[in-house]
Amino acid sequence: MSGPEELPLAGVAPEEAIAFFRRKGFRIGFNWQDVFKAEHARWFTVAKAMSRDLLEDIREAVDKAISEGTTLDTFKKELRPKLEAKGWWGKKIMLDPATGQHELVQLGSPRRLKTIFDTNIRTAYQAGKWERIQRTKAAFPFLEYSSVMDGRERQEHHDWDGIILPVDHPWWKTHYGPCDWNCRCSAIPRSQRMLDRMGKTVSQVPPANDLYPWTNSRTGETGMLEKGIGKGWDYNVGEEYLRGLAPSPLPESFDGTDEVGAAAELSGAQRVLVDRFLKLFGVPPGGEAIWTDKDGWPLSIGRGWFIGDGGAVRLPRGAAGVAIDRIGAAIVQPDDIGWAWVRGADGRALLMRRYDRVANGMRTRVDVGRDGWRWETKPAQT
Incomplete structure (x- = not known):
């Protein structure tokens, strides 16, 4: 887990993050892999929230967190009673529509609400930040990978900290945070003058880490990923947002x-x-x-x-x-x-x-x- 701990991301206007989040449509999915990879830049979904009204309640709470700066504690305090009233809390038996099998699954929980909060806010702000990066790249043509070196970051993200590459370098297509669940990584825009003043230079492309295989058990899709990038996170949320614009x-x-x-x-x-x-x-x-x-x-x-x-x-x-x-x-x-x-x-x-x-x-x-x-x-x- 890497990058700035605090939310929202410094230097990103809330309007940019709000615009990204509000362009999303709704997508119902039983499993987190039903809406996969870059699809998250276009659809709002919560695994096992199988009705539109549930998704609307959760989305409204996330929207408020982005637009008003709601804290995680307030987010959980206000949303939990609504979910409990609709029976979407704790462990329950549910039918998986893809398999036709009944399963004991986890619905709402404090941990799940934290994941929903962190993931949606971080991706919204990172998408908004990428839009600004693209608008200002003539003045700030480089990006520096940033991770919080607090001992809780992934080793690969620790090693990427300080890498400086041009904004349009293909490395950022897969290494622009978040790069995994709970990833706090970000990228800092830099100008040549800033680099000269800091005594920094543009990096060589870092060698790729070892690869590991992944499978989307819902679709059968398979592939290989570099260690340090989580399954389903090998895309640039900002690029996907711009594609939608x-x-x-x-x-x-x-x-x-x-x-x-x-x-x-x-x-x-x-x-x-x-x-x-x-x-x-x-x-x-x-x-x-x-x-x-x-x-x-x-x-x-x-x-x-x-x-x-x-x-x-x-x-x-x-x-x-x-x-x-x-x-x-x-x-x-x-x-x-x-x-x-x-x-x-x-x-x-x-x-x-x-x-x-x-x-x-x-x-x-x-x-x-x-x-x-x-x-x-x-x-x-x-």
Whole structure:
């Protein structure tokens, strides 16, 4: 267990953590592995809380803890009576819907409430912190791994303390805290001037620790993990949050015949096109980042720009590579930026940020809003 002991994380505005937490949907699961790994960045779940009203009670208490700074003692004191009144406390026999078997399981307990409190608050603040890291990486291009050296940290986390790498280094995809249950690790933004003043230098990539096998007993999925990273914790909660912030493609500008699947299942050709788009914004292949346009407006850039509802891949109509170059250029090097009210498919009026660019006799327009983004290109004189 590593990192700052106190909550919330220093230097993170509560609004950033609140925004992350409130974007989550509900997901009911019997086993903690039913909602696994990066899915936790998109769904609020508590194992064996098998009804929406239970999840709403727990979520309300967590939301209050993040937004009002509720202490763990207050969190437990206020939430426990509600859970006891609904019978969700102590050990009980429950039916596992996946196996059809009845099991004696642990429902609410002081220990479980502490885990719910710590895990949700730490991930919320770490996600909010990553958003800020991405927004300020031009000024603070490095991160230093930080752990509390109080004798309770894991040995691997102890060894990682003080490692300094660029913000966009792939090491942070799996080593940005929390890295396990009850992990207190964090990362501190650093500028070159700060490093020079502190007498520190950018690190060599640390050698990987030994690997150990893991299995998700609910799905049969298997893999290998580096020691020091817990089962289900080998992802960057901040990157997953930014992926969720990326606007989705609106149907009118895109082909609807692409294969459907999770974003991680992009075909090789599709991945090349998406990475081509990311490169225009200086985002590494497969990465997610907050990018700021020339007027200072932040956009979340990532592969989510080409993933529609249900995981459908949506690429621009026509020659996708040419279109992607035009779209990227219109946003990165626009002739004009403004705001426009447009009519959504359901008839609602939507406010969208509009980027216009004329090049080679063609006008490209890109509209980006809360509900998604669209684009069009046509001869400049029309």
